[in-house]
Amino acid sequence: MPPSQPIKAARGVRDVMAAERPVWEVAETAAREVARAHGYQEIQTPAIELAALIERGVGQDTDAGGKELYRLVKRGSEDLVLRPEATAGVVRAYFQHGLNQGPQPARLFTMGAMFRYNAPQLGRYRQFHQLDVEAIGDASPAYDVECIEMAVRWMEALGLRGLRLELNSIGDRKCRPAYIKKLVAYYRPLKDRLHPDCQRRLETNPLRLLDCKEEQCAPFKAKAPRITDHLCVECAEAFAAVRAMLDAGGLEYSLNPYLVRGLDYYTRTVFEVLHEALGGAQNSLGGGGRYDGLAAEIGYPDTPAVGFAAGFERVVMMMGEEGEEVIAPPSALVLVVPDGPLLKEAAEVGRLARTMVPTAVDYSTRSLKAKMRAANRLGPRWVAIFNAEESARRVLQLKEMAGGEQREVGWDELPALLEAELTG
């Protein structure tokens, strides 16, 4: 029985159609170029992972690793989820394929679909796509800066302007717990005056108090102790080194002591690349940071690492606003248009032309006039027209659509002629 309603795409997902796809291709190509220019190698990891990897790696108390996680129906004893981000899977692959035995750090990048069950909005989808770049196996803050630089360079290469880089350090396992205690001690007496969400945060995830944008809480936030004033010596030195290298490299940034990222695994450096023109809630094009604790969390040897992820949907959207214009190429350079029922002959001419340039064939039974109208919309550079009489002589009329000139060409001369036209 047919469905009572025609079946549409699932909520929160979208199709990238032919008019938009070339923009994605530009973004993907630029991403590969930037990553490879820094010595990074492309890998692919699965979209499905064991639930334990994500829950341990991303953190069950985070949105991405908790309520937003897509869980697959168990088959047998396999408890699988759709990945909400790529880092945990890349780190898993790094160990599983022995990259920890090779030269350190391993410089890896990947591109692909991520999945989070949240309310869809412009620029935010349930299936979205990220560029993900990771340097695994070395604690030097120089790699933090390398990641930041790649993120910014990628977006700049796509013509995006009005980018803002925000930077913070959120300490490590040594100094952060002590800071959180101070933060809670500061906020506890103010609890009644915070708005409900923040009252909840105080109990569940105190760091998130710094993320609050409510005016009601703003005065308290301004006077709250700052993590950057409470870093241990090692974290403070690393943070200073990151800033010094950014300065030396001419990368502008602003320090944001309230920048706290949504995933549990971050330590020390965190950063975000924002775009001024995007709406307040979805103004983040990408972000990342150091995650020295993740490897141990998912059962591998303690290993320092740093990386970033950036969203294609938002980057592509901003390219449409202000980036360089990308024009979708016509689907074919040559369109073969037989006048009459000449299917085999049209196919043969198509094969000949295709040896040189992308070639489509119009096999429809419409009038020649209708086929020419269609040809005009498809936008090929040439149309190859022939009727039964010309077919018998193995010739065709090659018409250049832009100027309208056409001349008779033998089928066997066609490839050489097209080549000459393209190179000349």
Place this chain on the structure above:
RNA sequence: GUGGCUAUAGCUCAGCGGCAGAGCACCAGGUUGUGGCCCUGGGGGCCGUGGGUUCAAAUCCCACUAGCCACCCCA
């Protein structure tokens, strides 16, 4: 998960109790092998879904669904 706005042709939208409309797009003809401009004609609609009010509902009311926006969260 919470609140606001919206839903009519492929697209953009008008109509706001009384025959389902426009522009663009699509198809065909005007031109006996040849596109664009122009002219003519044509195909297309459960007016998001379900219920209610009414003699009568695209129009008013309710619910649901979806989209957008804000919150939340983040890419």
